Amino acid sequence: xxxxxxxxxxxxxxxxxxxxxxxxxxxxxxxxxxxxxxxxxxxxxxxxxxxxxxxxxxxxxxxxxxxxxxxxxxxxxxxxxxxxxxxxxxxxxxxxxxxxxxxxxxxxxxxxxxxxxxxxxxxxxxxxxxxxxxxxxxxxxxxxxxxxxxxxxxxxxxxxxxxxxxxxxxxxxxxxxxxxxxxxxxxxxxxxxxxxxxxxxxxxxxxxxxxxxxxxxxxxxxxxxxxxxxxxxxxxxxxxxxxxxxxxxxxxxxxxxxxxxxxxxxxxxxxxxxxxxxxxxxxxxxxxxxxxxxxxxxxxxxxxxxxxxxxxxxxxxxxxxxxxxxxxxxxxxxxxxxxxxxxxxxxxxxxxxxxxxxxxxxxxxxxxxxxxxxxxxxxxxxxxxxxxxxxxxxxxxxxxxxxxxxxxxxxxxxxxxxxxxxxxxxxxxxxxxxxxxxxxxxxxxxxxxxxxxxxxxxxxxxxxxxxxxxxxxxxxxxxxxxxxxxxxxxxxxxxxxxxxxxxxxxxxxxxxxxxxxxxxxxxxxxxxxxxxxxxxxxxxxxxxxxxxxxxxxxxxxxxxxxxxxxxxxxxxxxxxxxxxxxxxxxxxxxxxxxxxxxxxxxxxxxxxxxxxxxxxxxxxxxxxxxxxxxxxxxxxxxxxxxxxxxxxxxxxxxxxxxxxxxxxxxxxxxxxxxxxxxxxxxxxxxxxxxxxxxxxxxxxxxxxxxxxxxxxxxxxxxxxxxxxxxxxxxxxxxxxxxxxxxxxxxxxxxxxxxxxxxxxxxxx
Amino acid sequence: xxxxxxxxxxxxxxxxxxxxxxxxxxxxxxxxxxxxxxxxxxxxxxxxxxxxxxxxxxxxxxxxxxxxxxxxxxxxxxxxxxxxxxxxxxxxxxxxxxxxxxxxxxxxxxxxxxxxxxxxxxxxxxxxxxxxxxxxxxxxxxxxxxxxxxxxxxxxx
Numbered sequence: 001x002x003x004x005x006x007x008x009x010x011x012x013x014x015x016x017x018x019x020x021x022x023x024x025x026x027x028x029x030x031x032x033x034x035x036x037x038x039x040x041x042x043x044x045x046x047x048x049x050x051x052x053x054x055x056x057x058x059x060x061x062x063x064x065x066x067x068x069x070x071x072x073x074x075x076x077x078x079x080x081x082x083x084x085x086x087x088x089x090x091x092x093x094x095x096x097x098x099x100x101x102x103x104x105x106x107x108x109x110x111x112x113x114x115x116x117x118x119x120x121x122x123x124x125x126x127x128x129x130x131x132x133x134x135x136x137x138x139x140x141x142x143x144x145x146x147x148x149x150x151x152x153x154x155x156x157x158x159x160x161x162x163x164x165x166x167x168x169x170x171x172x173x174x175x176x177x178x179x180x181x182x183x184x185x186x187x188x189x190x191x192x193x194x195x196x197x198x199x200x201x202x203x204x205x206x207x208x209x210x211x212x213x214x215x216x217x218x219x220x221x222x223x224x225x226x227x228x229x230x231x232x233x234x235x236x237x238x239x240x241x242x243x244x245x246x247x248x249x250x251x252x253x254x255x256x257x258x259x260x261x262x263x264x265x266x267x268x269x270x271x272x273x274x275x276x277x278x279x280x281x282x283x284x285x286x287x288x289x290x291x292x293x294x295x296x297x298x299x300x301x302x303x304x305x306x307x308x309x310x311x312x313x314x315x316x317x318x319x320x321x322x323x324x325x326x327x328x329x330x331x332x333x334x335x336x337x338x339x340x341x342x343x344x345x346x347x348x349x350x351x352x353x354x355x356x357x358x359x360x361x362x363x364x365x366x367x368x369x370x371x372x373x374x375x376x377x378x379x380x381x382x383x384x385x386x387x388x389x390x391x392x393x394x395x396x397x398x399x400x401x402x403x404x405x406x407x408x409x410x411x412x413x414x415x416x417x418x419x420x421x422x423x424x425x426x427x428x429x430x431x432x433x434x435x436x437x438x439x440x441x442x443x444x445x446x447x448x449x450x451x452x453x454x455x456x457x458x459x460x461x462x463x464x465x466x467x468x469x470x471x472x473x474x475x476x477x478x479x480x481x482x483x484x485x486x487x488x489x490x491x492x493x494x495x496x497x498x499x500x501x502x503x504x505x506x507x508x509x510x511x512x513x514x515x516x517x518x519x520x521x522x523x524x525x526x527x528x529x530x531x532x533x534x535x536x537x538x539x540x541x542x543x544x545x546x547x548x549x550x551x552x553x554x555x556x557x558x559x560x561x562x563x564x565x566x567x568x569x570x571x572x573x574x575x576x577x578x579x580x581x582x583x584x585x586x587x588x589x590x591x592x593x594x595x596x597x598x599x600x601x602x603x604x605x606x607x608x609x610x611x612x613x614x615x616x617x618x619x620x621x622x623x624x625x626x627x628x629x630x631x632x633x634x635x636x637x638x639x640x641x642x643x644x645x646x647x648x649x650x651x652x653x654x655x656x657x658x659x660x661x662x663x664x665x666x667x668x669x670x671x672x673x674x675x676x677x678x679x680x681x682x683x684x685x686x687x688x689x690x691x692x693x694x695x696x697x698x699x700x701x702x703x704x705x706x707x708x709x710x711x712x713x714x715x716x717x718x719x720x721x722x723x724x725x726x727x728x729x730x731x732x733x734x735x736x737x738x739x740x741x742x743x744x745x746x747x748x749x750x751x752x753x754x755x756x757x758x759x760x761x762x763x764x
Numbered sequence: 765x766x767x768x769x770x771x772x773x774x775x776x777x778x779x780x781x782x783x784x785x786x787x788x789x790x791x792x793x794x795x796x797x798x799x800x801x802x803x804x805x806x807x808x809x810x811x812x813x814x815x816x817x818x819x820x821x822x823x824x825x826x827x828x829x830x831x832x833x834x835x836x837x838x839x840x841x842x843x844x845x846x847x848x849x850x851x852x853x854x855x856x857x858x859x860x861x862x863x864x865x866x867x868x869x870x871x872x873x874x875x876x877x878x879x880x881x882x883x884x885x886x887x888x889x890x891x892x893x894x895x896x897x898x899x900x901x902x903x904x905x906x907x908x909x910x911x912x913x914x915x916x917x918x919x920x921x
Contacts (some may be wrong), residue, residue: 009859016867017855017874019802019842026801102781108766108785183902185806185814185868235804235868236902267807471866471903645862652905653865679811679900687893687906695907 003483007645010476011495012233019358024205024232025189025264032191033062035253035263036110037246038100038117039273040092043128043307043342043672044141045121047090050100055116060109062257064100064117070252075218077211077243081150081309084143086248088218092121093142093307094344095673098245098275101431103261105254126342128672130304131281133339141307141340150305151313151338153320157392157603158331163296167287171367175360176738177721179279179304180665182349183684186235187270192250193260199226200251205234206241207468209498211420211443220251227251231498237470238657239348239510240275242311256538261613271400271677275347276667278315278543279304282360288351292372292379297324297332299357305338306345312338312444313434315346321601323361325391325609326434327383332392342672348510354435355718362431362722366729376726377406377415377613380432387700394602395609396592399699401637402432402611408635408696409615409740418617425620426630429726432613436606437711439511444595449517450504450588451525453482455533457575459568459581460492460527466506467518468498472713473646474514478522480642481706485526486533487550487567512711515642516607517589524587532583533567536574540565584638585631592704608702610710612636614655614723620731625747627663627728629689636715640708644697650696651716658720660685666740771835774842775800790834791815791826794841802842802871806900813899816872817841823879842871845878852876854916861912865903873899877913886917 011197015021050754052064067089076082088099104110125139132138133148141148150306164170191203200222206212209231217224234241246263253261265273280303303316320334326740350357369376385391387399408418411432440447452464463482470476480491486493496502507513530550537555538545545746547558574583591607617631634651639649664683668675676682700707721739729735734749771782775798782797793815794800806814810825817826818840819833822880845852854877857863864870873896880887880895892913893906901909902917 007862010864012867013859014851016864017851017911018846019800019871021867022801023804023868025805026795028796028799028801178823185812185866185900185902186804187806221916234866236866238902267809267812275874353819460899471868473865646865649862649865649908652907653903654905656905657902678809679807680809684900684902685906686897686900687910688897690906692889692910693905 001484003480005640005641007510008476008480008490008643010473010492010646011479021237023186024203025186027191027203027262029191029193029260031302032260032262033103033105033257034107034110035101035103035250035261036114037098037249037263038114040088040095040097040099042092042121042123044124045092045428045609046124046127047092047099048120048122051118053112055102058109058113058116060105061102061113061607062105062259063103063253064113065252065256067160069256071221073218073221075215075480076309077215077311078309078313080313083308084245086252091143091722095344096344097307101249101253103257126672128341128343128669130279130339130341133341134302134337135312141342144662145340148340149337150309150340151166151316153317153336154307154334155321156333160296160298160331160333163331164287167295167372168290169288169368170284170285171364173364175282175284175354177280177282177359178739179276179667180349180661181271181276181667181682182238182240184238184240187265188241188244188246188249188274189264190250190260191260192254194258195228200255201228201230202247202251202539203230203232204247205232207237207470207510208242209468209500210505211508212243212247213500216248216251217450219248229500231468234470238350239471242348242510243701253566268677270676273344273684275310275345277349278312278346278353279762280319281354282357284360284364286364288368288372292374292382294327294329294383295331297329299334301336303336303338304341304343304346306341306343308345310345310347311586312346315348317441319357321393322354322433324386325355325393325395328385330392343669350654350717351714352511358431358433358718359721359739362719363725366726376430377410378722382404396604398608398704399700399702400611401700402613405611405613405635405637405696406432406518408698409613409633412479412633412696413615413617413631414696415615421437426617426620427729427731428615428617429723429728429729429730430613430615431722431726433611433715433718435610435715435718436511437516437608437610438513438591438593438606439606440593440603441596442511443507446507447593448588449506449521450502451518451521453522453525453529453585455486455529455571455583457572459571460494461486461488462494462496463522464496464503465518465522466498466503467514468509470509472509472514472650473643474509474518476646477515477642478518479578481519481522482526487524487553512610512715513710516675516705519642519709520589521587523706524589525585527585528587529583529585532585533570534573536563537570540570541575553674593715608639608705609708610637610639610712610715612715612719614719616723616727617721618724618727618731620746622730622750625743625750626748627741629659629691631691631694633694633696634716635698636712637698637700637710638712639698639702639705639710641697642709644709647697647712648695650712652693654716655693655720656685656690658717659690659724661739662721662724663740664742765844769832771831773834773837774841775839775855784831786832788831789827790829790831793831794826800841800843804868804871806868806895813876814869814872816875816899818875823876834859845874852878857912857916861908863904863912865907869899869901873901873909877916881917889914
């Protein structure tokens with residue numbers, strides 16, 4: 001292959017390297033106003049009154065809006081729990097909730113207006129923890145609800161209680177995954193403007209522009225076709241850039257003022273009013289046979305929703321049952337309880353609940369391996385599903401490279417020798433993961449993707465797709481696929497702007513679905529364009545289409561190789577001879593997935609399933625508890641890497657986020673208020689916190705994926721936290737079951753071991 | 765009427781005469797007044813390095829510099845790094861080595877790398893990691909950026 005499978009720079013790398021590429025916050029429209037949001041300072045309160053009189057008279061202020069000025073439709077990203085308000089009507093439910101919005105000719109006027117809005121609150125009792133929120137007598141986080149329970153997930157298979165009785169070893173423990181922040185470098189922002197044709201135009205740096213459009217049309221009471229969205233590639237997303245109330249507010253201000261409005265979250269606002277990871281308390285119990293096979297699983301998860309519902313229900317469901325399709329578990333009882341809390345609404349963050357559960361089970365499996373006297377890697381491989389199997393929930397594993405991933409990281413880390421010759425203070429930790437490349441449960445009515453590929457008279461191609469780039473490089477993958485199918489150089493392929501007027505409806509890039517779904521769609525569309533060109537060339541060559549080949553920039557008849565025509569000549573003739581009509585290839589991919597049964601949860605959820613294994617080597621300073629990552633190996637079953645250098649980049653980026661979660665990231669809150677809403681006190685990994693990560697590709701070449709590809713985005717993060725904490729245990733004997741394994745926790749653990757006290761930290 | 769002050773400044777080799785409020789940050793002068801949006805604001809608090817520019821030859825966080833502090837000075841932003849169509853070796857190395865994903869941190873990273881290599885033309889990996897630790901990236905995990913900087917320095921990895 002000429003383009004697919006090659007490490008090529010992103011098609012927009014040049015524009016990014018020179019600063020020429022415009023992000024949403026760089027857009028400057030004539031007469032554009034600056035929008036700012038007044039946010040609740042209290043976690044739970046009744047709004048007694050709002051006085052905007054003085055604010056409105058600040059010179060330069062074009063609008064000061066409150067709930068009175070906003071429509072009051074029922075809406076929200078979650079179908080089961082549509083509980084959003086554009087601006088708080090009578091009650092605020094989390095610090096940071098939007099209470100008023102201002103648009104002004106300059107930021108200073110907007111700030112001044114905000115400071116002059118007088119809001120009188122009557123504070124109400126708050127609850128901040130999901131477990132506490134579900135205890136009898138807990139205060140209601142929202143007065144418009146009868147209970148704090150947002151959503152309960154439950155599925156049971158086999159004979160769980162009997163299976164526990166039959167188990168030779170049972171490990172039961174509690175694992176706590178804390179709330180962490182995606183920390184994309186570009187904060188949430190939007191430009192909205194009324195269009196001359198009466199529509200509302202919105203420039204959205206989002207992963208899912210069409211899904212946003214659905215939700216925003218409900219919120220604003222406008223038909224979808226009246227909202228014209230342009231997705232601008234985002235400065236990172238990681239799950240945190242789906243629907244945002246900030247976008248809706250920008251739209252409201254634009255509609256109200258008749259002018260373009262730009263709203264950009266400050267970093268502090270983004271910390272406090274973003275959509276961080278769903279915090280979970282995971283009570284996990286697993287029964288093993290003496291040979292190490294998992295015989296029974298029981299889990300109950302308490303998860304924090306925040307003050308309104310974004311995508312936490314899907315995250316919780318995923319946490320409950322996705323790993324049942326990693327390891328062969330036939331007897332299971334999974335229960336998840338999602339609770340309203342008076343904290344910032346939680347949502348998707350790379351891993352989507354699977355990362356939380358992987359932390360729990362990969363730690364527990366480490367504990368089991370020790371008790372059973374088995375190798376940690378062998379225990380995983382023994383239990384893992386293999387290619388060709390259908391799992392307990394009906395997931396069709398078309399290929400599985402997990403054993404090779406485990407073998408590769410162990411070999412790269414010299415696992416066997418290092419385990420034999422232990423150096424004091426050093427340790428190795430291993431963890432595995434599965435994931436999806438698409439999630440039919442998330443948006444049940446629609447599966448797959450569609451694309452168009454237009455070939456111009458010069459012989460260049462343009463790809464039209466509704467799948468969004470947020471830095472992961474999906475536009476480049478699509479360009480590579482189109483180039484490969486059409487025999488073009490990648491320089492000759494453009495990807496059209498993701499304009500809702502132009503491109504097919506797309507679900508967006510989440511659930512690691514981009515490469516597989518968009519890749520297959522573009523492959524089909526480019527294939528259609530190619531067929532049309534071959535037919536036209538056949539006409540020009542006077543040959544049968546079936547006998548015409550396309551090779552190296554030329555069309556030629558197989559039985560008359562001397563007669564050939566240049567690709568670009570064919571394109572020009574095709575366009576000229578058909579009155580300017582371009583060649584338009586259309587194609588789509590409908591995966592072999594179904595919407596899971598609402599009760600049994602049964603049904604193939606993703607077209608293919610990626611797998612991975614991480615192995616961390618750490619050194620722990622016994623005096624300070626400081627953990628240094630000496631080495632890190634990450635092997636991933638990616639099916640087939642369409643762009644290897646970018647695949648490696650995705651793995652290394654996921655590892656960095658996992659290391660941050662493992663060791664240093666924590667949204668510290670008190671009374672519902674984030675205490676560390678900045679990069680000084682919320683530490684994300686810097687250059688100095690990681691070694692060169694050894695990322696390894698395993699390519700079983702899946703029969704379903706485009707050129708055999710699977711996804712990589714989320715699995716790249718999932719196993720990291722457990723790998724690091726398992727390594728810390730190996731180095732120190734300190735078992736930490738609550739993230740992060742901060743320096744203080746590690747040191748406390750070391751000290752209590754030295755004193756002969758209880759081991760580890762975090763068991764509730 | 766808000767108070768304003770006159771300001772002379774050279775940016776990317778071009779002289780400008782402006783009238784600005786005295787509390788204007790350099791980053792806002794560049795992005796809003798001069799339309800040079802290549803310099804990005806990631807945090808507004810000098811913690812992420814996305815807003816890095818050169819001021820009189822020194823790398824600074826432009827979100828922490830008042831425009832008046834640059835009065836009469838020379839500023840180099842990402843837009844001034846390439847010479848027309850000819851990219852800087854650091855830019856080319858970034859592109860070649862997969863050191864760019866979303867691109868938001870990239871302008872600051874490029875300038876920071878140029879500054880590092882100016883002061884230390886043959887850094888070790890450790891020196892690159894420590895020298896650039898003031899620039900945050902969330903997409904790449906830093907590995908390919910380190911490779912790009914080492915390659916641009918001519919060091920063999």
